[in-house]
Amino acid sequence: MARDVQFTFDCADPAGLAAFWAEALGYQVQGPPAGFESWDQALDAMGVPPELRNDASAVVDPEDSGPRVFFQRVPERKQTKNRVHxxxxxxxxxxxxxxxxxxxxxxxxxxxxxxxxxxxxxxxxxxxxxxxxxxxxxxxxxxxx
Structure with a gap:
């Protein structure tokens, strides 16, 4: 059975990298959960403080056929060549x-x-x-x- 996959990037600026990859792939930044007009509104409701609001972001295929690409903030910088690209x-x-x-x-x-x-x-x-x-x-x- 084939499985859905998500590609995950460790990074310093999830929102910035998501914007770049949305442009590169013809994707869009994933919208907020149903019932919310913006991510700020959703994160307010979840009690996420402002300093943690760029800890994650994602881009999705607007036609819903390609994999989701997820970006998560990590403290360390990239050190060497990617093993997967x-x-x-x-x-x-x-x-x-x-x-x-x-x-x-x-x-x-x-x-x-x-x-x-x-x-x-x-x-x-x-x-x-x-x-x-x-x-x-x-x-x-x-x-x-």
Whole structure:
């Protein structure tokens, strides 16, 4: 039986990282629970003090088909290269120069939202169609693929 999955990021700024990944994935920041017009209203009702309100955030697929991505505040900073990373499919169905141009366009867009471009890997057929390695605003690596 297949299971639903959620990807979880440890981070310093859950709201900021959620906003970045919503932009990168075409997701939206998860709305407040039913019956509340805002997260502040819900967190007030739950008795969560203001200093703890950025301890967690999440983004969801607006079409409800992709996995939820959850962001939780942790005290330590990222130390080394990720052992697992996300591949953001930014050039589906494209190959060669057209593929790399689409990846470059997406890389520029994400840099404008706080990402860092790390390196470009040229196409090396038949196994590598080319990709760009990026980092999100907190340094978590991901690939534009």
């Amino acid at each position: 996300l591949d953001v499919r930014a050039a589906p169905g494209l190959a060669g120069d057209a593929r790399m141009a689409a990846l470059e366009t997406e890389a520029e867009r994400l840099v404008s939202h706080g990402a860092t471009r790390l390196e470009r890997h040229e196409p090396a057929p038949p196994l590598d169609a080319g990709h760009i390695v990026m980092a999100d605003p907190e340094g978590n690596e991901f690939c534009l693929d």
